[in-house]
Amino acid sequence: MLACRSNLVSKPPLALKADSSNKTYLSSKFTDGKISRRPSVVSVPSPSKPCHRQLQLSLSQSSKRQSRLCSIKEELSSLAETLLYWSRNYEDGTVDEVDLQDFRWDNIRDKFFKTLCGFVVAEPPLDAVVKVTCFSANPDFTRPWQREQECASSSGFIVPGRRVLTCAHSVDHHTQVKLKRHGSDTTYTATVLAMAPESDIALLTVKDNAFWEGVKPVDFGDLPAPKDELIIAGYPMDREQLCAIRGTMSKARVVPYYHSGTKLLALQLNVVLKGGNSGGPVFSVKGKCVGIAFQASETSVGEIIPVPIIKHFLQDFDKNGADTGVPSFGINWQEMENPDLRASMKMRSDQQGVLVTEILPRYPESDMLKPYDVILSIDGVNIANDGTVPLSRGQRIDFSHLITRKFKGDKVQVKVLRDSEIREFTIKLSCRKQFMPANTKGRPLSYYIIGGFVFTTLSIPYLRSMLLKADINNGYDEMAVVCNQVLTLNGKPVKSLKNLAVTVENCEEGFLKFLLENGKTVVLEAKAAKAATPDILKAHCISSAMSDDLKT
Numbered sequence: 001m002l003a004c005r006s007n008l009v010s011k012p013p014l015a016l017k018a019d020s021s022n023k024t025y026l027s028s029k030f031t032d033g034k035i036s037r038r039p040s041v042v043s044v045p046s047p048s049k050p051c052h053r054q055l056q057l058s059l060s061q062s063s064k065r066q067s068r069l070c071s072i073k074e075e076l077s078s079l080a081e082t083l084l085y086w087s088r089n090y091e092d093g094t095v096d097e098v099d100l101q102d103f104r105w106d107n108i109r110d111k112f113f114k115t116l117c118g119f120v121v122a123e124p125p126l127d128a129v130v131k132v133t134c135f136s137a138n139p140d141f142t143r144p145w146q147r148e149q150e151c152a153s154s155s156g157f158i159v160p161g162r163r164v165l166t167c168a169h170s171v172d173h174h175t176q177v178k179l180k181r182h183g184s185d186t187t188y189t190a191t192v193l194a195m196a197p198e199s200d201i202a203l204l205t206v207k208d209n210a211f212w213e214g215v216k217p218v219d220f221g222d223l224p225a226p227k228d229e230l231i232i233a234g235y236p237m238d239r240e241q242l243c244a245i246r247g248t249m250s251k252a253r254v255v256p257y258y259h260s261g262t263k264l265l266a267l268q269l270n271v272v273l274k275g276g277n278s279g280g281p282v283f284s285v286k287g288k289c290v291g292i293a294f295q296a297s298e299t300s301v302g303e304i305i306p307v308p309i310i311k312h313f314l315q316d317f318d319k320n321g322a323d324t325g326v327p328s329f330g331i332n333w334q335e336m337e338n339p340d341l342r343a344s345m346k347m348r349s350d351q352q353g354v355l356v357t358e359i360l361p362r363y364p365e366s367d368m369l370k371p372y373d374v375i376l377s378i379d380g381v382n383i384a385n386d387g388t389v390p391l392s393r394g395q396r397i398d399f400s401h402l403i404t405r406k407f408k409g410d411k412v413q414v415k416v417l418r419d420s421e422i423r424e425f426t427i428k429l430s431c432r433k434q435f436m437p438a439n440t441k442g443r444p445l446s447y448y449i450i451g452g453f454v455f456t457t458l459s460i461p462y463l464r465s466m467l468l469k470a471d472i473n474n475g476y477d478e479m480a481v482v483c484n485q486v487l488t489l490n491g492k493p494v495k496s497l498k499n500l501a502v503t504v505e506n507c508e509e510g511f512l513k514f515l516l517e518n519g520k521t522v523v524l525e526a527k528a529a530k531a532a533t534p535d536i537l538k539a540h541c542i543s544s545a546m547s548d549d550l551k552t
Helices: 050-092 097-103 105-117 307-320 339-344 497-506 526-539
Strands: 015-018 024-027 129-139 147-159 163-166 174-181 187-196 201-206 229-234 243-256 263-269 281-284 289-296 302-306 331-334 354-359 374-378 388-390 396-398 411-418 421-428 447-450 453-456 486-489 511-516 521-525
Touching (some): 229 289, 243 302, 302 307, 511 526
Antiparallel strands (some): 129 174, 163 201, 174 187, 229 281, 243 263, 263 302, 281 289, 388 396, 447 453
């Protein structure tokens, strides 16, 4: 139990006296050995004199002090009752240690001192947090003609415009999405309005008006600073009860988003996020939403999608009715912290920047920038030799954030050093060209089968040419199980999976010769391979030799 004295003031308050001339003044003396009470109303002839203004100011400050003392007493009483309640329930076994994590002494101490020091601590709008249940048909990358049924839960929260935000990976390949509000036993069917794979955000809505009754959407706050206290709300581990845990922000940095591989701004926390936390809001102590919980870092601590990324997605959707993607810079670069490297590029001592090592094709900047250009600034923001730019409150992050915070079609001013001369270019930004997609964006997988060989498009989740055992492909097992890219078919480059399928279908005579990336060749007699394919499909319960998108 906590005990406290009723009088927390070390010095006696100033007493008020009035003399015969009707003048009011301040006195720290006692009256009959006691502290005299302040009069509730003080009459003064005019507020124009300095002493009168000083009196009014003192009365105002005194009233604020008394109000603060009352708040402290109420806070102490509330904390004592809370400690007693949880102590008794913990002894009875009605709560577990997970439920007690928000009532650790350090949290109680911090809460008290914030009250003592006058910080404003607002309750987060937990009524806006929802549980998301997604029924999905996930692709089987080893058998692209099949899908696996799955049901998983995550978190989300209500935002203005009768909409709900969650993570894109939480509703990927969805067949049905259900939402349940905090404290309710009713589930509502949701519609997915938009998904942004790059930023791992999805936008949902519910047609039933009852879902929106009596709930206030969250308000977005500013980007937090390191050591700022945050509250992570959600439904971890498929729990039915909402869980809110406290943590602090460690740092802001640009990281690969696991769902897409795109490098974007993220905030790292000092707490571990559990399955089901994805999509849940992260609140500041002022009750404002500052991010979305979405993944764990390489050290297993939680990372959140910050407000700038969230607002970018919402603005994109409001303007275009869909997610149009995140712009990127089509270059590879290296840091220039080595003085000899800077000297070789003829940089002055007051110049900093990064060295362009490669220009990627099919990007607008490929017509302007060249290898060995030194990028000095973007839109007037100077780039340091380590490739960072200022963010906020003394933080620095990767300069790519200057690009990804823009929208497709926006223009940026790029200043470069080339052959000792400073040049400026205006570059129209385009979205990332994914030669190897990180996800299928909810679409069915494309595939083509001939002679037991299964061909599919290249993707990060899984790509391999795989073998369905049959007499026609005897002797190719060991080679075919190795992940190999098909370079040519009958001496012609394979431009796409559809190009491969059309070439095979049009080949009536002779052989099908597939040259693989490792230099080996797969050869099938065209007529025999086509004749054997129906029996192979039947043996493996496959309905078609190609996906629907290749039939048109």
